[in-house]
Amino acid sequence: MSTHATQILVEGLSFPEGPRWHAGALWFSDIHAHRVYRLEPDGTQKTVAEIDDRTSGIGFLPDGRLLVVSMLDRRLVAVDADGRNSVHADMAHLSRNFINDMVVDAKGRAYVGSRNGGKPDTASDSLIFVDADGSVRTEVPDMATPNGTVITPDGSQLIIAETAYGRLRKFDIAADGSLSNRETVFEAPGKHLDGICRDEEGGIWAGGGGHGLLRISPEGELEVIEFPGRMVLATALGGPDGRTLFLATTGLNLIDNLTYIGADRTRDKDVNSDGRIEAMRVAVPGQDR
Numbered sequence: 001m002s003t004h005a006t007q008i009l010v011e012g013l014s015f016p017e018g019p020r021w022h023a024g025a026l027w028f029s030d031i032h033a034h035r036v037y038r039l040e041p042d043g044t045q046k047t048v049a050e051i052d053d054r055t056s057g058i059g060f061l062p063d064g065r066l067l068v069v070s071m072l073d074r075r076l077v078a079v080d081a082d083g084r085n086s087v088h089a090d091m092a093h094l095s096r097n098f099i100n101d102m103v104v105d106a107k108g109r110a111y112v113g114s115r116n117g118g119k120p121d122t123a124s125d126s127l128i129f130v131d132a133d134g135s136v137r138t139e140v141p142d143m144a145t146p147n148g149t150v151i152t153p154d155g156s157q158l159i160i161a162e163t164a165y166g167r168l169r170k171f172d173i174a175a176d177g178s179l180s181n182r183e184t185v186f187e188a189p190g191k192h193l194d195g196i197c198r199d200e201e202g203g204i205w206a207g208g209g210g211h212g213l214l215r216i217s218p219e220g221e222l223e224v225i226e227f228p229g230r231m232v233l234a235t236a237l238g239g240p241d242g243r244t245l246f247l248a249t250t251g252l253n254l255i256d257n258l259t260y261i262g263a264d265r266t267r268d269k270d271v272n273s274d275g276r277i278e279a280m281r282v283a284v285p286g287q288d289r
Contacts, residue, residue, distance in 0.1 A: 004213075004225050004280050005280070006247065006278040006279060006280045007278065007279045007280070008276055008277075008278050009026075009039065009043070009246075009276075009277045009278065009279055010037075010039060010045060010276060010277040011274075011275075011276050012272070012275070013030045013033070013250075013272075013273075013275030013276060013277070014030055014031065014032035014033050014268070014271060014272050014273055014275055015030060015031040015032045015033075015233075015250060015254065015257075015271075015273050015275055016028055016029065016030055016031075016233065016234075016248035016249070016250070016275040016276070016277055017029045017030075017031050017055075017056050017057070017101070017195065017233060017234055017248055018055075018056055018057045018058045018069075018101060018195065018234060018248075019195070019234055019235065019236035019246045019247075019248050019277065020058055020059070020060075020236055021236050021237065021238020021239070021246070021286065021288070022060055024040075024041070025038050025039060025040050025041070026038070026039040026236065026238060026246055026277070027039075027048070027058055027066070028058075028236075028246075028248060028277060029055040029056055029057070029058055029068070029069075030055065030275065031054045031055055031056055031071070031268075032054065032257075032261070032268035032269070032271055032273075033055075033268075034050060034051055034052065034053060034054060034055055034265075034268065035047050035049060035050045035051075035055060036048050036049035036050075036055055036058055036066065036068055036079070039277065041239070041240070048066060048079065048083065049066055049068050049077075049079040049083065049085070050083075051068060051070055051077050051085060052073075053070040053071060053072055053073045053075075053265065054070070054071040054072060054098075054265065054268065055068050055069065055070070055071070056068075056069040056071050056099070056100050056101060056102075057069040057099075057100060057101040057102035057103075057112065057113075058102075059102060059103060059104025059110060060104060061078065061088075061104070061108045061132070062106070062107065062108045062132075063108075064081065065078045065079060065080050065081075066078070066079040067079075067088060067102075067104055067110060069099055069100065069101070069102055069112065070099075071098045071099055071100065072098050072263060072265065073092065074090070074091050074092040074094075074095040074098065074099050074114075075087050075088075075089065075090050075091065075092070076088040076089040076091075076102075076110060076112070076130060076134075088130075088134050089110075089130045089134040089135075089136050090136070091112065091114070091128050091130070091136045094114065094126070094128050094136060094137075094138050095114035095115075095116060095126070095128065096114075096116040096117050097114075097115045097116050097117040098114075098115050098263075099112050099113065099114050099115070099128070100112075100113045100114075100115060100146075100147060101113050101146075101147050101148050101149060101195060101234075102149065103149040103150060103151055103158070105151050105155060105173075105177075106155060107132055107177075108132035109129065109130065109131055109132055109177045110129070110130040111127055111128070111129060111130075111139065111149055111151075111158060111160075112127070112128045112129075112130060113125070113126075113127060113128075113143070113146035113147055113149070113160070114126045114127070114128050114138075114146070115145065115146075120144040120145050120162075120164035120165065121144070122144075123142040123143060123144050124142075125143045125144060125145060125146055126138050126139075126140060126141050126142070126143055126146070127139050127140040127143055127146050127160065127179075129177055129178070129179075131177065139177075139178065139179055140171075140179060140182070143160075143162060143169075144162045144164055144165055144167075145162050145163040145164040145165075146160055146161070146162060146163075147160070147161045147162070147163045147193065147194055147195065147196075148160070148161045148193070148194055148195035148196035148197075148206065148207070148234060148235075149161070149196070150196055150197060150198045150204075150287075151173070152198070152287070153287050153288065155173060156172065156173055157170055157171065157172055157173060158170070158171045158173055158179060159171075159185070159196070159198065159204070161193035161194065161195075161196050161206060162193070163192055163193055163194055163209075164192075165187060165189065166187060166188040166189060166190065166191030166192060166193050167184060167186065167187040167188075167193065168184070168185050168186040168187070168193065168196075168204065168216065169182055169183065169184055169185070170182070170183045170184075170185045171183075185220070186204075186216050186220050186222075188214075188222055191208060191211055191214065191222075192207075192208050192209035192210070192211055193206045193207075193208070193214065194206060194207035194208070194209055194232070194233050194234055195207045195233055195234020195235055195236075195248065196234075196235060197235045197236050197237045197245075197286060197287075198237075198286070198287045199237060199282075199284040199285060199286055199287060200242075200284060200285055200286065200287045200289075201218055201284050202218040203215060203216065203217050203218055203284060204216040205235040205237070205245060205282075206235060207231075207232040207233045207234045207235055207247070207248070208224065208232055209231050209232065209233070210231050210252065211224065212224055212225050212226045212227040212230075212232055213225040213227060213232045213235070213247065227249065229251070229252060230249045230250070230251065230252070231249060231250050231251070231252060231254055232247055232248075232249050233247075233248045233249060233250060234247070234248040235247055235248075236286075237282070237285065237286025237287075237288075238286060239279075241285060241289075242285030242286040242288075242289040243281055243282055243283070243284070243285045243286075244279050244280075244281060244282075245279065245280050245281070245282045246277060246278070246279050247277070247278045247279065247280070248275070248276075248277060249275070249276050249277075249278055250273040250274055250275045250276070251273055251274035251275075253273055253274065254273040257271040257272075257273050
């Protein structure tokens with residue numbers, strides 16, 4: 001294990017999630033604030049979306065609109081440059097509890113993790129496919145806590161974390177967006193894999209929750225970087241040279257807060273989990289530059 005110093009870029013967030021480097025800035029959700037922010041390299045922070053639900057995974061359509069996961073309503077909301085919202089896709093009939101993280105490919109097709117209420121060992125969660133026109137289908141019906149997801153730069157493979165098992169799964173992507181050839185490419189029982197990003201060598205950075213920050217080398221070797229007193233939830237590589245690793249972190253009180261609020265959105269405003277966006281420099285740049 002090792003420790004690394006980070007720079008705190010943003011403080012006072014309730015529950016930061018889904019960081020993405022896009023169009024020269026960092027975008028991220030604050031789940032219990034029901035907002036998405038854009039953070040410029042000069043430190044300027046702007047609210048770019050506000051919805052009537054918890055926000056989680058984000059992505060971008062080819063026309064530049066922002067896509068935001070509306071967790072409890074189980075919808076994808078499209079947000080235009082003026083901040084106007086519209087429903088892009090409704091998957092409430094496919095998801096029995098809530099939707100969480102997602103990845104959007106270059107064609108505007110989204111893969112959304114659905115948590116369906118069962119325990120991990122029941123493999124009752126799913127991965128939902130949303131086509132660019134907003135049509136939806138259950139793509140993988142038997143997953144366990146699907147979470148952070150990346151697509152390789154050539155668009156041929158999808159890698160997704162199954163949090164409860166500390167596991168990475170890899171799928172081949174067909175021309176129509178369907179997935180096949182599921183393969184477990186990493187597993188660390190007892191660890192926690194949350195929001196992930198991929199570097200240009202094929203290494204994976206992952207939020208490890210209370211276990212800190214994790215890096216999985218292209219050869220499958222695990223490095224654990226401790227964050228005492230913090231939870232690392234999600235990661236994104238970006239910055240001008242692609243070598244800045246952005247981290248969404250909270251205090252350990254997040255767990256108690258989640259227990260307190262449950263699915264009651266009216267309680268969201270009452271909690272603050274000491275959320276931050278932090279950053280550190282790394283040697284290998286991100287896959288998307």
